[in-house]
Amino acid sequence: MVGSGLNAKGSDSMMEDEAAIQFHEVSFATKELTILESITGFFVRGEITTLVGPSGAGKSTLFRLCNGLLSASSGDIWIDGVMIGDYEPVQLRREVGIVLQSATMMTGTVRDNLELPRALQGESLTDDEAEEYIEVVGLGKEFLTRNSHDLSGGQKQRVSIARTLVNRPKILLLDEITSSLDRVSTQEIEELIVHINQCYKTTVIWITHHLDQALQIGAYTWVMIDGELVESGPSNLLRNPENEDVRRFVKGEVE
Amino acid sequence: MSFLTLMIALVFVAIPLVLSKTLHLGLERDTIVATVRSIVQLLAVGYLLQFVFDSESILYIVLMIVLMIGAATENARKKGSSIPGITWKLVVTFLFVQVLTQGILLSLNIIPATAQYIIPISGMVIGNSMVLGILFLNRFTAEVGSRHDETELILSLGGTPKQAVHRPLVTSIKASIIPTIEAQKTIGLVQLPGMMSGQIIAGADPVQAVMFQLLILFLLLTTAVITSIMLGYFSYPTLFNDRMQFIKEQSNREA
Numbered sequence: 001m002v003g004s005g006l007n008a009k010g011s012d013s014m015m016e017d018e019a020a021i022q023f024h025e026v027s028f029a030t031k032e033l034t035i036l037e038s039i040t041g042f043f044v045r046g047e048i049t050t051l052v053g054p055s056g057a058g059k060s061t062l063f064r065l066c067n068g069l070l071s072a073s074s075g076d077i078w079i080d081g082v083m084i085g086d087y088e089p090v091q092l093r094r095e096v097g098i099v100l101q102s103a104t105m106m107t108g109t110v111r112d113n114l115e116l117p118r119a120l121q122g123e124s125l126t127d128d129e130a131e132e133y134i135e136v137v138g139l140g141k142e143f144l145t146r147n148s149h150d151l152s153g154g155q156k157q158r159v160s161i162a163r164t165l166v167n168r169p170k171i172l173l174l175d176e177i178t179s180s181l182d183r184v185s186t187q188e189i190e191e192l193i194v195h196i197n198q199c200y201k202t203t204v205i206w207i208t209h210h211l212d213q214a215l216q217i218g219a220y221t222w223v224m225i226d227g228e229l230v231e232s233g234p235s236n237l238l239r240n241p242e243n244e245d246v247r248r249f250v251k252g253e254v255e
Numbered sequence: 256m257s258f259l260t261l262m263i264a265l266v267f268v269a270i271p272l273v274l275s276k277t278l279h280l281g282l283e284r285d286t287i288v289a290t291v292r293s294i295v296q297l298l299a300v301g302y303l304l305q306f307v308f309d310s311e312s313i314l315y316i317v318l319m320i321v322l323m324i325g326a327a328t329e330n331a332r333k334k335g336s337s338i339p340g341i342t343w344k345l346v347v348t349f350l351f352v353q354v355l356t357q358g359i360l361l362s363l364n365i366i367p368a369t370a371q372y373i374i375p376i377s378g379m380v381i382g383n384s385m386v387l388g389i390l391f392l393n394r395f396t397a398e399v400g401s402r403h404d405e406t407e408l409i410l411s412l413g414g415t416p417k418q419a420v421h422r423p424l425v426t427s428i429k430a431s432i433i434p435t436i437e438a439q440k441t442i443g444l445v446q447l448p449g450m451m452s453g454q455i456i457a458g459a460d461p462v463q464a465v466m467f468q469l470l471i472l473f474l475l476l477t478t479a480v481i482t483s484i485m486l487g488y489f490s491y492p493t494l495f496n497d498r499m500q501f502i503k504e505q506s507n508r509e510a
Contacts, residue, residue: 067411071498089499094413104404120414167413 019078020045020171020203021066021096026075028061035061037227038075043171043220045080048197048204050218050235052211054254057224059207060101063173066205067098080170097169101176103160105148110134110159113148117166125166137162138192154185158192165196172196174206178213186210190217211238211250225249265290308370316370320377324349327385335392335490344489345388352384352481353377356474365470376474379450383435383475387482391431395490398423406501416495424491428483435479439472 019042028036036058043049051059064070065077068089077084079096087095094117106113114133115125125133131141137158143151151159157177164172174193178186194217197204208214214221215235223231223238223246231237231246241247248254268290275282307315328345335341357373357380359365366372399406402423409419442448447455450471454464496502 068498069407069411069500071500090413090415093411098411100404100408100411102404104408106405106408116409117412120409120412120418164412 018045019043020080021205022078022081024076026062026065026072026077028058028065028070029073035227036065036072039229040075041222041229041232043203043205043222045203046197046201047219048193048206048217049220049222050214051205051207051222051224052209052214052238052249053222053224054249056226058227059224060175062224063098063175063205063207066171066173067096068092069098094167095169096171096173097164097167098173099157099161099164099175099177101179103153103156103177105151105156105159108148109144110139110146110148110151111144113159113163114144114166116163129166133162133166134159136165136192136196138188154181154189157181157185157189161189161192168200169202171203171205174204176207176209179209186213193217214238223249225254304370304374307374311370316373319374320353320381323378323381324353327381327388331385331388331392334389335396335486337396338392338490339493341392341490344486348388348482348485348489349381349384351485352478353381355481356380356477360474375450376471379471380474380478384478384482387431387435387479388486390434391427391483391486392490394430395423395427395487398427399494403501410499410501416492416499419501420491420494424487428487431483432479435475439476442472 022042023039026036026039027034039062051062053059061070065072066079066084068084068087071085079087079092084092106116111125111130114130118125130144134141134143139155139158139162143155143159148156148159161174161177172193178189181189190213193204193206196202206213206218208217215238218235220233221231221235221238222229223241223243225245231241231243238246238250241250245254268286271286272283274280275286303319307319324346327349328342331345332342335345338344357377360376361368361373366376399420405422406419410416448468448471451464451468454467455461494502
């Protein structure tokens with residue numbers, strides 16, 4: 001019931017109800033090349049969906065379309081049943097939070113970074129809130145006064161997640177947030193995301209290179225290759241894929 | 256000074272030519288071109304100024320200023336070719352700086368309203384405005400490029416384009432103004448400013464010459480600040496579209 005086989009938008013009311021993000025023939029192209037080609041499918045509300053595929057498959061571009069950093073060249077996207085173009089860009093970006101792979105830190109303390117989403121709205125973050133957010137991502141409150149540039153990769157990634165959470169997004173997009181981390185940090189972040197998903201009922205879409213991560217964490221999986229959605233469904237599909245390209249990708253023959 | 260003495264002064268061009276030839280520096284061609292151009296250009300300006308002064312017509316003064324703004328725009332626009340509509344942005348900036356400075360100078364009777372004062376001072380103001388414009392545009396395009404991650408982060412968290420480019424904008428404005436302020440701190444200690452030296456050589460009272468030089472320095476502070484700020488606020492909105500997306504993204508983003 002998930003996914004790519006659906007070709008008419010809104011033909012199934014149940015599908016609409018449970019779709020956090022829905023795509024209908026979404027394409028994205030630059031002057032030089034086509035990055036996404038006719039993506040149709042949806043991400044299930046309240047669940048964790050992993051997004052896997054070789055480099056250059058268009059996964060990050062798909063995220064930027066959902067968060068409104070880019071607009072599709074053609075096709076339609078609905079966020080919670082509302083056409084993406086009907087959102088004010090600022091409202092869309094707060095509701096669909098994105099944690100970027102680079103985990104860019106603004107100059108200043110960790111607390112300054114946590115306060116950034118509020119500061120952009122002309123508001124501030126209370127001390128209690130700052131402590132709450134830093135603890136949600138498993139760092140002690142002593143981190144709040146640390147210089148953000150002195151953090152390790154894993155710590156930056158946690159602060160980056162906490163910073164996005166300050167906007168209280170309904171949907172959380174995670175772009176390869178564990179790719180540069182060691183096994184222990186990766187596992188901790190995985191647990192943290194599962195915790196956030198369960199506690200706040202946040203829909204999570206997670207781009208990952210680790211297939212075992214996709215199998216363990218995500219209830220659902222999308223496999224993208226060369227800008228197309230080639231397979232989608234419960235994560236178990238990775239164990240025995242029908243599509244030949246997906247089979248080759250799972251076996252590690254495509255990178 | 257007579258033409259004969261000027262011809263004799265060409266010995267100062269001959270020295271570098273001979274040295275360049277002997278040491279194979281390869282500077283002969285450029286030196287000759289530079290010499291010929293400076294002779295032709297400056298003499299042309301000299302005769303033109305004499306004509307304008309003699310005619311005492313406001314029309315010729317305006318025409319001279321239009322030519323200066325045109326030449327300054329032509330020079331600076333290459334540095335900002337990536338910014339749409341840079342030509343008229345420069346024209347408006349130069350025009351505003353010129354109107355503001357001359358407006359103050361003339362309305363407060365700081366200088367007499369004659370071509371002899373208006374044209375050289377306009378030349379210095381527009382010339383400095385041009386250099387500042389080039390400094391600013393160079394720095395701003397570099398800053399926006401190098402801080403791309405920060406810009407994207409702020410947009411992704413629901414910040415406006417103005418918030419997203421605030422840092423690059425302020426840094427570039429400051430960086431382009433600092434040389435003007437720094438130059439002012441050391442002026443007179445090592446090198447006498449060109450205009451002042453010229454006046455003294457031409458027989459003016461040194462204190463009068465200093466007072467005019469100070470007037471120019473103060474003028475150039477305003478010129479610097481206004482040029483950078485105006486160009487900055489004219490330029491940054493063209494980097495984004497009405498969906499608050501970074502326009503460069505559309506063409507450069509890889510999948």
